[in-house]
Amino acid sequence: MNVNQSIPPVPPFGQPQPVYPGYHQSSYSGQSGSTAPAIPYGAYNGPVPGYQQTPPQGISRAPPSSGAPPASTAQAACGQVAYGQFGQGDVQNGPSSAVQMQRLPGSQPFGSTLAPVGSQPAVLQPYGPPPTSAQVTAQLAGMQISSAVVPAPPSSGLGYGPPTSLASASGSFPNSGLYGSYPQGQASPVSQAQGHPGIQTPQRSAPSQASSFTPPASGGPRLPSMTGPLLPGQGFGGPSVSQPNHVSSPPPQALPPGTQMTGPLGPPPPMHSLQQPGYQPQQNGSFGSARGPQPNYGSPYPAAPTFGSQPGPPQPLPPKRLDPDAIPSPIQVIEDDRNNRGTEPFVTGVRGQVPPLVTTNFLVKDQGNASPRYIRCTSYNIPCTSDMAKQAQVPLAAVIKPLATLPPDEASPYVVDHGESGPLRCNRCKAYMCPFMQFIEGGRRFQCCFCSCINDVPPQYFQHLDHTGKRVDAYDRPELSLGSYEFLATVDYCKNNKFPSPPAFIFMIDVSYNAIRTGLVRLLCEELKSLLDFLPREGGAEESAIRVGFVTYNKVLHFYNVKSSLAQPQMMVVSDVADMFVPLLDGFLVNVNESRAVITSLLDQIPEMFADTRETETVFVPVIQAGMEALKAAECAGKLFLFHTSLPIAEAPGKLKNRDDRKLINTDKEKTLFQPQTGAYQTLAKECVAQGCCIDLFLFPNQYVDVATLSVVPQLTGGSVYKYACFQVENDQERFLSDLRRDVQKVVGFDAVMRVRTSTGIRAVDFFGAFYMSNTTDVELAGLDGDKTVTVEFKHDDRLNEESGALLQCALLYTSCAGQRRLRIHNLALNCCTQLADLYRNCETDTLINYMAKFAYRGVLNSPVKAVRDTLITQCAQILACYRKNCASPSSAGQLILPECMKLLPVYLNCVLKSDVLQPGAEVTTDDRAYVRQLVTSMDVAETNVFFYPRLLPLTKSPIESTTEPTAVRASEERLSNGDIYLLENGLNLFLWVGASVQQGVVQSLFSVSSFSQITSGLSVLPVLDNPLSKKVRGLIDSLRAQRSRYMKLIVVKQEDKLEMLFKHFLVEDKSLSGGASYVDFLCHMHKEIRQLLS
């Protein structure tokens, strides 16, 4: 895995790609690209004499500055938890109002094209009429299976219908806790009316529970017979119409007894035999061997509803059932990819290559296309025509993280300085110089790869071409040979034609009664004293260029003069919050080192000054207004860090009222819960964006604070929202301080504008993320950090060409932490196809889910949640039905056939459908939903992947001395063994589940108590004990936290304890208490939907 190891050059664009000796940067010293270094790529000084095609030796060029210290490592000194490269962000999109939930079939015209050019490494199955190989055939005996075994659903319909029962749930976690701090020991009042008697399942040994389905020795009798009865039109549309969104299942009576059952219930299809390692019953190691007959499938949830099954006349129930081990397993897919693709570097020279999964550790070598850490696509092979795209219904989207932090062994983008002439661009479409531009006429002109315009090459950029038509200095210039690089921007790219000043950070602290009482203010002020030494800085800079300022507030605002010449800080109170102004300019924004004594004095005094406050009311909009005005007065961009505790009810602009109403759930008005209460917040956000003022909001609510409204400004300005419900210093300080340290230190690009250009035939039509848009093409970001992604959807506006493929270029103009104006460019070339099979062979399900979740989460702002869920289900069914119809070999209707690289689409989509935003449980508050909704909107693919399908790691299965992370098991209760301990994480939450029969020695080693019963439920810190198991588990927890952008607080859950209900919420393959379907049931339902589409 050595970055520098030489890799056989892959001919990307038809030419050999030398390894770039000259570009080897000193291995990332911990600096993220944006902070980049400072050594700009040497400006070009005239034609290079006699350049030979040999790979440049990196000679004359100053070593690309190895980037500035990555925010992460360098500053780790502060003791904060190290963080991984993936972060989360916050969110929301531009003018959401414009977006409607209607997306039907594709929509635009397409064209057709030529012959495939790029090679397709990965999935090689031949496509042809009957390409049996590539498909995953899972013989889901359709609905019959489930109907035969599972009791009919309650009339209310749990599945996808509105979970009617939900609201009735009695209690609820008062302060709610999934996303906030969870009050320990709280019982979960969730009603169990829906039949979850299974909670007391004493024996959880996986093997015994699952299904009774006996794996066929070989494909067994898979009979034609089944087709008969199952044919569309015949058995379907039966009486079971109780569930509107569900296709009813075949009425039993329609099937002649004898035949009907055999088919579906018979032995599983030969799917195992087809090169489907993933389907082997034993894939999960400890689980899954042959299962014994199981009368009661899904014991944990006996009452699992099926989709429309009908009790009907008594029939002989075959004791067989769909075997959970026989359906596609996320764990297996992840493991296979790790084994197959984690060993070789991913070299980006080949067009249209599908990268390894986000769950695989791999090294990237940039040879002309942007790293998947910057851009991931739903498909790397785009249909040539809009008709094809419409038919397939596969969304064409790219998830872009322009400032992604790279791992230490990958180089940050080189900075290219073209001097006063600035970056070279196409005269017509303004695309930036990139490896795909074609030089012609001996090098005197170049043809734009995006719009085909012929441009003159400026004299100072002229270079000769070699016999292949490539510039001889191509490998010497990042912009001619790499997928990602930066240009230093000229003054033309700056606001008001003036180079920017360094940005500023303003800390705005709520000092009302609640903030003081909880100890928050004291904790925060103490922390800031040391944290200010770790503000982001560039390259080798000794100190950060960022200036700081301080404001405290409740109903009024207090500004502080911390000028270095003062002996003590001075406070100025502004009580006229209706017409906010900044009372001082000189002395408000200062250099930390120069004013250190005054700042320290101020931070010492703040907690004392307000110690006896009785003021409970706060304002909010005036606070942001003040910060923004201060930046405006100082003529700089910057970030406001707001620490806020309550619903702003004080008389002032943006005053809010408590409008939380759970009765709206599942009504047409549910969307109002996600919409801001007043337009004042959007208006303010627009002003902030214009000023380059980004807001990071830290919330510490004891009750409803209307996150949907308060998060509007952070979302539209590219900021982040953090929420610590029922904050208490003793329980939550570690989490809060870890998040704060990371947030303050991370590298940010300010006052940014992003534009995505595409080659002729497709164009960017829709955007998702935390930003603002005032027109249809420019994504405006007051701030953008390395955790945030922008998802872009494309549509055809013309026919694409197989030979030339499709190109994307993402250009981000931003101001660095030191005040340097830069352009970061990412290029990506995709293949185009005339065969649907090529599309289906080059999709990336994790990215598809990222897009679909964001699409749905934005949809809830405008449409009933149920309609949003239905749209997703329909789209998924259309995608799979199109594959079945056009790409799979003919087979019986009883078979569910999934494209290999989309075989996890159903399980992942089901996780999205039953997520808290789309199908909330009784314990999920309105604020939690709004919070998660905005978080997901700017998550990257790795984050959505683990967020929707959590990782469940067994801790005592592997040898204690093993140092590798344990292999996860599927997120289902039946995978839990009561003699084991598991960690579950989803990027926001972390649970340690302890089985009731865990060995006493293990209990002692981990908890330092003598028995299971003595373990404190809800514990959030494991005792530090000096034994191998304790060290290993604590080490693993640290490692998991380091991989996530937000600190995950630990919650210890004991089997059969009250808290277990909370934990089970994350076992996403099971039926959920809020009515979400189990994986097996959903797969059956999806199968049915597909068959209906095909009939």
Ligand SMILES: [Zn+2]
């Ligand atoms: Zn052009």
